[in-house]
Amino acid sequence: MQHDETRIDGVTEVTATSNIRARAHGGRAKCLQRLVRLGLPVPRTEALDVDLVRRIGQGHGPDAGAILGRFGPDALVSVRPSSGVGDWGGPPSILNVGMTDARREAIARDVGAQAADALYARFIQSYATHVARLNPDRFEDLDDVAAMLAAYEEQAEDPFPQDPARQLAAVLTSMARAWEGTTARLLRRAQGAPEDAGLGLVVQEMVLGVGDPERGESGSGVIQFVSSETGLPQVTGRYLRQSQGREALMRKAPALYLTQDARGPSLEERHPELLGELQTYGALCRNRLREEMQIEFTLSHGRLNILDAVRVKRSVRAAIRIAVSLATEGVIPEAEAVLRVPPRALLDVLHPRIDPEADLPAIATGIAASPGAATGRLVFSAADAQAAAAREEAVILVRRETTPGDVLGMHAARAILTERGGVSSHAAVIARGLGVPCVVGASEIAIDRRGRFFRTPDGSVHREGDTVTVDGSAGRVVAGAPRLLEAAFDDALITLLTWADERRDIGVRANCDTPDEAELARRFEAEGIGLCRTEHMFFDEGRLTVMREMIFAREDADRAHALDQLLPMQRDDFVRIFQIMAGRPVCIRLLDPPLHEFLPTDRPGMTDLAASLGLPLDEVEARIRSLSEFNPMLGMRGVRLGIAIPEIYEMQARAIFEAAVRTSPRMTPEVMIPLVSARREVELVKSRIDAVAARVRTESGVEFDYSLGVMVETPRAALRADEIAEYATFLSFGTNDLTQMTYGLSRDDAGRFMSAYLRERVFAEDPFLQLDTEGVGELLTMGAERGRRGRPDVTLSICGEHGGDPDSIAFCRAAGFDYVSCSPFRVPVARMAAAHLAIRDRGISTMAPPER
């Protein structure tokens, strides 16, 4: 072939040595150059850079004939988009540009009229649709070239262009302009592309894929060597004889399987040498491009051409497996394997999810509050959930909102659905802690608790006992039991997390309130428990009654009696948790919620309580009323309880110390005081707890250590962290409450306007989901600095929900925190996120994987 090699500004031939840059020419051009460098048989390709394409869009393009001239007089070419580094979409590829009546004759002579007609028809159709913008329906049922040319001429009021250069010019202009269109811009923005991202194009010589069977195999296909679902080795793809481009994927028959297959004929049987060649190319890509690639190929009279290769699409599970395999085989460093898996993506594999194939309509939608999916029968009270769990029935608990009294029922349920609340509502926080799927704020459903059903806006009614599936990752509920894909905490993930742990430089602990959660924390290899809330321990039926007796005690002796009964129960909890954690640190928060949370709110509950306490109902009601508060969040809770009723904290401290004495290996419990706002609070509680420790040491004859710290949840505690640290060896920032108080915003009540706030961009993000680094974050930074000023070796951590959020972890790491603590299911995310930060900081090879 005669090639015109005149230089055209912005047009570069893709060769092993030419100056192709992803930023200038797009990802596809760069990838093709890599394939060329590997020696793969890539047809001649010319890359048009972003600037040139922009000029083409503005009508200042070069002579298309000169570009065609590069390919020789008779070449057909394809034009494909080559967008920025990420895959930001772009106009569809156009094949067979240059096809004309004359060229059709020549090709017919070469490979037969049928093949030539097929190519011409396909070109007319895509030119008509994507370049001339004619109505595609008018070309749908035509397969005769003459009819197509007539249809084109009729609609375009112009004959089909017979000048290849004019064709190419029109194709290039059309693609350049489509890129600048509003639709394309919106699509790109949705994918996170910059506003002004440019488009490159590649013009590639066509390999026909149709030909004379006598002269050898012709066709096209795609192939990859791992499973997109699992990431395990598996040849996947399809090959279609007498086809072009990706037709093999669209028209299944009469495609061939790639490898030998009982269901039908395969390329391996027919042309084992060709499959072997493809496998060689796949291995080359894997080892030299350091990535699993999907390869697009065309056979032309038995000769293999590689047209393109893109990263294998993959599930999170497959991404993990591929990254670990590449690193294990030494293709990439372990650190890069870690970087290749986005931390948040892990949530996908830690929980079951609804099979994406099961395309069911939602009967309710709300806020995705705790990820995972679960199927069960509807119940409308925590008691019913517990009863069902006792019968080993899977149930979904539906509540208007949950309260601490619902916690045992939440434990018993497979998933939770609430009408009210936001991502940080009680239901959401507890569900995440339990790892139970949860949808909150499904405000369109109308619950009838007495009738035991809920109604959806379309009027349909879902009753107790009906089977539904809650998808807490997507925030929706579907009727029935679709297929669920199981969680995959498999060897590849465990290996990846081990690599992550070897590199990260900030600790990760879990928030666990129960032995079950502690087991989860162990499984996810948390370094300890960063927040063990003690209040949930009192909701067990037997304990709740004693707790209520304690609350209702009028005499010190009565209170002491009740606390004496609670002591061994609480101690047993700690013994179990300490044993599970096997010497890893456990930070226990002393009782925090207002006492009225332990009291019944409805008449039957009050009647029961009156009976069990032997008090008249009206006195019980009056006492409960007197304990109620206008703003419980800002009321008598936390350390205020500890100072007003010191016996409670003393009992808890004793339970902790006695448990520590009984546990082997001996551990050093960490005791945390909640809701501190002034130094003197810590001083007072510390002196009492020190005294309890001394008594337990004397009684048991066992020496043990403990450390005492403060949960920093009020702005004042952050501001006064220096003097608070004089009495506290650690400061753990409770970012949930700190966010509430810094904004003056209750997470339970924010749901009613949070959506308006996000829509109006008042808040860039829900501050309960993503740490507000400007406001709350400044208090964290100040608190950390001042805490260190007061005690240079003070241990700093966060234990709010943000502890599992990668951005918040980055913030805490930058502020020099020692560890973060989060829900057990967030622990793997946090471990990965922390590793990403450390790896990026230390400048270990951070080469991004090739995008295509």
Added chain:
Amino acid sequence: MQHDETRIDGVTEVTATSNIRARAHGGRAKCLQRLVRLGLPVPRTEALDVDLVRRIGQGHGPDAGAILGRFGPDALVSVRPSSGVGDWGGPPSILNVGMTDARREAIARDVGAQAADALYARFIQSYATHVARLNPDRFEDLDDVAAMLAAYEEQAEDPFPQDPARQLAAVLTSMARAWEGTTARLLRRAQGAPEDAGLGLVVQEMVLGVGDPERGESGSGVIQFVSSETGLPQVTGRYLRQSQGREALMRKAPALYLTQDARGPSLEERHPELLGELQTYGALCRNRLREEMQIEFTLSHGRLNILDAVRVKRSVRAAIRIAVSLATEGVIPEAEAVLRVPPRALLDVLHPRIDPEADLPAIATGIAASPGAATGRLVFSAADAQAAAAREEAVILVRRETTPGDVLGMHAARAILTERGGVSSHAAVIARGLGVPCVVGASEIAIDRRGRFFRTPDGSVHREGDTVTVDGSAGRVVAGAPRLLEAAFDDALITLLTWADERRDIGVRANCDTPDEAELARRFEAEGIGLCRTEHMFFDEGRLTVMREMIFAREDADRAHALDQLLPMQRDDFVRIFQIMAGRPVCIRLLDPPLHEFLPTDRPGMTDLAASLGLPLDEVEARIRSLSEFNPMLGMRGVRLGIAIPEIYEMQARAIFEAAVRTSPRMTPEVMIPLVSARREVELVKSRIDAVAARVRTESGVEFDYSLGVMVETPRAALRADEIAEYATFLSFGTNDLTQMTYGLSRDDAGRFMSAYLRERVFAEDPFLQLDTEGVGELLTMGAERGRRGRPDVTLSICGEHGGDPDSIAFCRAAGFDYVSCSPFRVPVARMAAAHLAIRDRGISTMAPPER
């Protein structure tokens, strides 16, 4: 007389030129020197300095005989305490030291046996009691010297000392040691004296006050020339013939009146020349000591001696009058007159109070939440209070706690008593705003609202209609109607405040919600209104219904209709307030509370609402329930309402602007956005309000200005004040809410543990009463600095309850605030406090008035 003038270390004769210093010798010694310098006939006085007295207490005193030697061989002396600058107490004076059997004979020869015996008996009794520490009861009924000496000898197991030097040594040692005793230390600490305050003593030659009537008038008395109650000129005091010391004050008969008096004989009639001499001395003190003094004098055979002089004790009202008189007459500068009246003391004269003479037992005690006293009949609901007020009956409203729905009833009541709540509870804040006496947190009373009575711990029952008096200054309630002393906002106070205004350099505005309060603000000369809350305007019966229709509106049109009805009502409120303020600035806060505060909470109220809205009761109940919040303080209120339901703020802005257009002189309203936590909130609201202003300008054809600012009540708003100030021309710190959020502490719920917190010294002061300068204060300082960074000419103020607290004003002034705003009744206090700060800063003569 022969005087031994040998120098004794630490003993200094009080002469015009001797080196007497208040710090070394105590206030009494210094004052006596001043009297000597004025030429007043003060008997010879020796001052013992603090160091000497300390040595005496430790047993290392000098030879008492040497001290006595200063007075000549036959002198009797008195020993009096001369404590530090303030009056920090001290042991009682001992007179007639040196009296012995021999001296009694000599005196009997001079002035008669009866007088000599009386002096001797008095000395034995006080020596026995205060020096020998014998049981005073054993000397009570004896008036025979022999019997007393015998009683002394029997009890002391030692004869009464007959050596004057030994007597004096014992007296000095006893007084020095009494000063160091625990009781005295506690008393001193209670009065704010430093731990190590020292005691000086003065030893003064006795002038007997008893004598031979033939040789001239003898006796003693005290005199002052102004009324201690009013401060107006009035000769007050008492003179008793044949007496010593302050006996005239204790034994009323046979005392003489000082001036001519119809009730009996007077000194003026008997010895006009002596009264004249005293008046001369009084005027000398006034002009040269620059203070009204009470003078203690003794006549000895017609010769006048001045033994001592102390500042006239005075009520606050008198203190004001005296300071103003002294300054008006040029005796002291006006600035000093201002400094002489403590700002907080003004509260005493701005409110009526219970006559201190009426010593009634309290039937209930609680927290003094709003000062003043008022008498009325008990009512137990806001509606009853309104009904009674309509009949012009004075009533006291008793509630468990108040809610916004009670505000009209609170307006109607003369005083308020609640069982729950703290100094910053709803009841307390509103009551202070209204200037209505209020006692909150009277937790010992048990209210039976249906039975319309309350029971006190002693079992007594107080029913509707019973008359009680609430003393909001002392935090108590007494049965019946004791005499009340009226408020005194008189010419002297007005003059003093004018002088204060001329000197202060920080503005003072008032928090006013109603025209009545605006009238009060005018009366107390506030410079404007710093906080006009608009929510109370909607509780009027007619408006409340419309407000509820607005809240319940499902369609925009219904809401618009309701708001159209509210608009003219709101506009009229503003017109009235603007007219009262006559051009002074008015800062109006847009609607702040959550909407559910406007809804009924009880069944009858809901039934009424259902009827007026034409809705079924259960729907009304459900809607009310759906609007309820877990933590209303942190819920959908403030600017969150303004963003979620923009029509409300738009209506309010229109009402404000239309009112401004209708008021002459034209004023520039200030519109304030509450509960801001993010810049974008301000940006959004500002753009809507600007649009309303533009429409009103067009419609009315009147140009007007307004300014828009932000109420800084969340910690985040303080932290982000720089960017918030980009859209806000003023920042007003709402320290009530800011304190609540900084501490995580609801003022309504704090009552249950605040007393424990103050007792345990967790908080030095209730942070709702006194600004927490360490925590909240730092946010204020940061907010101010950052606000100025964002807008250098931003106006800064505080409008929380702290605005009237002198310490908080000092803080705000130091932080460069432009003004403070407080309850109208606090305005005079704030004006004075601000003047004190400015005067002290500028170093204008700040000489403290003489203490004695």
